[in-house]
Amino acid sequence: MLNILPEETAQELKLNGKVLAKKFESVSVLFTDFEKFTQYAEKLPPEKLVESVDYYFSKFDLIMEKYDLEKIKTVGDCYMCAGGLPFPTNDHAFKMVLAAFEIASFVSDSKNNNPLNHTRFDIRIGINSGPVVAGVVGTKKFAYDIWGDTVNIASRMESNSEPGKINISENTYELIKDIYDCDYRGEIEVKNRGIMKMYFVNNLKT
Numbered sequence: 001m002l003n004i005l006p007e008e009t010a011q012e013l014k015l016n017g018k019v020l021a022k023k024f025e026s027v028s029v030l031f032t033d034f035e036k037f038t039q040y041a042e043k044l045p046p047e048k049l050v051e052s053v054d055y056y057f058s059k060f061d062l063i064m065e066k067y068d069l070e071k072i073k074t075v076g077d078c079y080m081c082a083g084g085l086p087f088p089t090n091d092h093a094f095k096m097v098l099a100a101f102e103i104a105s106f107v108s109d110s111k112n113n114n115p116l117n118h119t120r121f122d123i124r125i126g127i128n129s130g131p132v133v134a135g136v137v138g139t140k141k142f143a144y145d146i147w148g149d150t151v152n153i154a155s156r157m158e159s160n161s162e163p164g165k166i167n168i169s170e171n172t173y174e175l176i177k178d179i180y181d182c183d184y185r186g187e188i189e190v191k192n193r194g195i196m197k198m199y200f201v202n203n204l205k206t
Contacts, residue, residue, distance in 0.1 A: 006070060006086040009136060009144055021135035027084035028096040028129040028172060029072075029151050031158035032060070032103060034121040037077040044119060052119045053077060056107065063102045067095040072146060077121075078158075082146055085134055093129050093175035097201055100125050100166045108164060126157025128169040156190045160198060170197040181205050 034040075034056075041049055060079050064071045069083045069092075081099075084092030107123045114120055130150035137143050153169055161167035173182060182199040190196045 006144060008086045021133050022086075023131060023133050024085045024088060025131050026088070026092070026129065027082050027132050027146075027150070028093045028127055028175075029082045029132065029146070029154035030080070030096050030100060030125065030127045031155050032079045032126075033124050033158050034077040035124060035163045037121065040119050040121070041077075048119065052121075056110075056121070059106050060103055063099050063106075066102075067099045069095060069099055070144075073143065082132070085132070085146070093127075093172050094179055096127055097166065097168070097172075097176055097180060100127060100201070101203075104164055104166060122163035124158050124161040124163060125166045126154055126159070126161050126168070127166065127172050128154035128157050129172040129175055153193065153196070156193055156196070157198065160188055160190060162200075166201040168199050168201055170199075173197075173199045176201070179205060 044052070057074055057079060060081075061071060063069075064081055067083070069081050070085060072080045072082055074080070081096075083089070083096045083099075089095075104123065104125060107121065111120045111122075128150055130148070130153070132146040132148040132150050134144070134146045137145055150171075153171075157167045157169050167185075168176075168182070176182075181202040181204070183202060185198040185200060187195045188198050
């Protein structure tokens with residue numbers, strides 16, 4: 001269970017047979033997605049496709065561990081994680097952007113370092129910060145998941161990003177603007193959300 005649930009959540013499930021949903025007032029949620037993945041998927045043998053995705057996601061898992069962030073799930077070529085839960089922290093946005101830079105750097109380096117000749121991708125990254133509800137669903141194959149508008153907007157940040165870029169919402173920008181140098185992209189039309197302000201993160205301020 002510790003491989004699929006946060007330790008605190010696994011202990012609660014073990015003791016009580018269920019886990020109460022919890023609201024977290026401030027977390028940062030990150031989504032990644034591989035550029036043109038569907039086109040590659042149609043042409044690659046299934047085992048090669050899985051090997052390529054596993055190559056990336058295994059490294060992303062290590063990056064999550066490094067920054068004490070929580071992997072939530074993968075869906076196809078989408079990787080989703082969160083910071084600031086199951087234990088609230090004040091630096092979740094800062095850590096999430098650090099992790100995002102490492103993910104982007106790893107993906108970029110992998111295009112030049114490909115000893116197994118697996119398919120290499122470009123990646124889009126999006127981050128949003130705000131409140132979420134977290135809990136466990138299922139009775140056999142348990143899944144720790146998060147819900148709320150914050151999650152939906154984080155997904156929109158990813159889909160409106162560009163290859164190799166870290167696209168953040170105004171909420172995340174307000175949390176990191178004193179630490180990171182960012183480029184304001186303007187107000188962008190977002191599917192089912194209307195107009196939203198977005199920023200590309202460049203680097204740490206000196």
